[in-house]
Amino acid sequence: MTTPARRVIHTGQAMVDLVLEVGTLPVRGGNVMADSATRYAGGAVTIVVAAARSGAPAVLAGAVGTGPNGDLVREVLAAEGVEASAPAVEDLDTGECVVLVEPSAERTFVTTRAAERRITPESLATSAPAGGDLVCVSGYTLLPPTRDPLLGWLEGLPEGVEVVLDPGAPFAGFAPAVVERVLARTTVWTSNAAEALDLVGGPAAGEPDRAEAPGGEEGAVTGADLVALAEGVAARLAPGAVVVVRDGPRGCVVLAEGESVTVPGFPQTPVDTNGAGDTHTGVLCAGVATGMPFPEAARRANAGAAVKVTRRGPATAPTAAEVDAFLEERG
Numbered sequence: 001m002t003t004p005a006r007r008v009i010h011t012g013q014a015m016v017d018l019v020l021e022v023g024t025l026p027v028r029g030g031n032v033m034a035d036s037a038t039r040y041a042g043g044a045v046t047i048v049v050a051a052a053r054s055g056a057p058a059v060l061a062g063a064v065g066t067g068p069n070g071d072l073v074r075e076v077l078a079a080e081g082v083e084a085s086a087p088a089v090e091d092l093d094t095g096e097c098v099v100l101v102e103p104s105a106e107r108t109f110v111t112t113r114a115a116e117r118r119i120t121p122e123s124l125a126t127s128a129p130a131g132g133d134l135v136c137v138s139g140y141t142l143l144p145p146t147r148d149p150l151l152g153w154l155e156g157l158p159e160g161v162e163v164v165l166d167p168g169a170p171f172a173g174f175a176p177a178v179v180e181r182v183l184a185r186t187t188v189w190t191s192n193a194a195e196a197l198d199l200v201g202g203p204a205a206g207e208p209d210r211a212e213a214p215g216g217e218e219g220a221v222t223g224a225d226l227v228a229l230a231e232g233v234a235a236r237l238a239p240g241a242v243v244v245v246r247d248g249p250r251g252c253v254v255l256a257e258g259e260s261v262t263v264p265g266f267p268q269t270p271v272d273t274n275g276a277g278d279t280h281t282g283v284l285c286a287g288v289a290t291g292m293p294f295p296e297a298a299r300r301a302n303a304g305a306a307v308k309v310t311r312r313g314p315a316t317a318p319t320a321a322e323v324d325a326f327l328e329e330r331g
Contacts (some may be wrong), residue, residue: 006289008051009059009127011150012138013116014077014084014095015043016069017314019099019274025108041076042097042314043116046083046275047166048135050282050304056289058082058282061127062141065115067093070297076315083125085321089115105309119146121153131160134188134285138167138244152179154185162288164188166281174200183236188288189246190281193229200232226253227260242294246280251302254294261295266306266330275314280305282317304329 020034048058060077064070066088074092077084095114099107119141129135135157141150165171165186171179172195189196201325230243230253237243246252251265270276283304287297303326307318318326 003272005057006132006134007057007059007129008048008134008136008285008289009061009129010044010048010136010138011049011061011119011124011127011153012044012141013095013146014041014045014060014064014073014137015097015111015116016040016072016272017042017097017099019101019272019313021101024102025100027243038313039072040313040315041073042275044136044138044278045073045076045319046278046315047282047285049076049080049315050279050308051286051289052082053079053317053319054283054286054290054304054323055301055320056284057304060084061086061124061135063089063116063123065089065092065094065118069094070115074224085128086119086123087126089118092118099274101272101274105273107272107274112144112182119144120149121156124153129157129161131158132162132252134162134164134289136166136281136285137166137186138166138184139171139174142174142182143170147178147196153180155181157185162187163279164190164285167191167195168275169195169198171195172201184238186237186241188242188244189233189237190246190284191233192277193226193245193247196229196233196243196244196245199236200229226250226262228253229253230255230260244284244294244298246277246302246305249306252280252298254298256294259326261298263295263298263302265302266326268306268309270309272312273309275316276305276309279308279317283323300327303330 017040019038021036037054052058092115095112230245233243243255249265249267251263254261263296280301284301303323
């Protein structure tokens with residue numbers, strides 16, 4: 001009897017990113033001219049596309065609207081073989097995220113809320129998660145009005161479903177009761193160092209400062225002890241949970257089965273860091289879904305994110321073959 005493939009299921013917001021490349025940000029009330037303007041499917045799309053390109057069956061459980069934005073999201077998902085399980089939201093289009101990208105590849109965001117916020121426990125349940133599947137949760141989905149339907153659905157998941165939390169910037173600031181409900185169900189935490197530091201609640205080593213990470217993602221923490229951060233996060237989770245703390249080109253630390261492994265990164269000269277962290281999460285989940293140990297999956301995730309920052313657009317993750325070639329070139 002063939003064992004069903006483990007799936008990567010994402011519950012978060014599929015958005016359309018309107019990416020504007022600018023020489024500099026305008027002052028308040030000012031004006032700048034954009035060098036280019038491009039529409040991409042982004043948000044949760046970036047993660048499921050990265051997972052699919054790394055060989056895992058992927059499902060978007062989040063809501064998709066009807067209109068030009070929703071059509072673009074569905075078109076991209078279909079081209080990558082990703083299932084959109086929930087029925088379309090008939091009376092509202094998918095929202096947009098305006099992304100201002102500076103020459104340094106730093107990004108500034110303004111996000112709307114629209115059809116992607118119309119989830120219910122019933123719409124999420126169309127993804128039909130089973131034991132072994134990885135259900136991805138974004139901290140941004142824990143903002144109202146998606147918080148309560150998501151929490152209720154998560155707490156009723158079948159035994160053996162892995163819940164992968166990518167907390168995002170807002171998570172540590174939620175009400176303590178919400179934070180604890182989510183952490184109680186989390187079996188895999190994956191975040192950047194700044195988000196881990198926010199949860200742990202203090203400097204991990206040497207009064208680290210937040211800084212931009214060239215070749216990586218926003219919110220890096222310079223001088224931080226990533227192992228100590230991972231251990232601090234693990235102390236908040238159920239026994240046996242896995243913790244991944246990433247720090248852009250420095251790579252990441254994986255804490256699994258009581259052992260910490262430092263997985264080096266691959267510094268790049270970035271052109272667009274939008275989607276680097278999401279690409280890392282998608283490749284990581286795909287590796288685990290296809291049977292890799294976490295450190296091996298994390299090495300591939302580091303490589304996937306490194307390739308992604310050399311490409312414009314959020315959902316531009318490399319394929320498994322491209323990750324293989326990248327790693328072979330680097331020995």
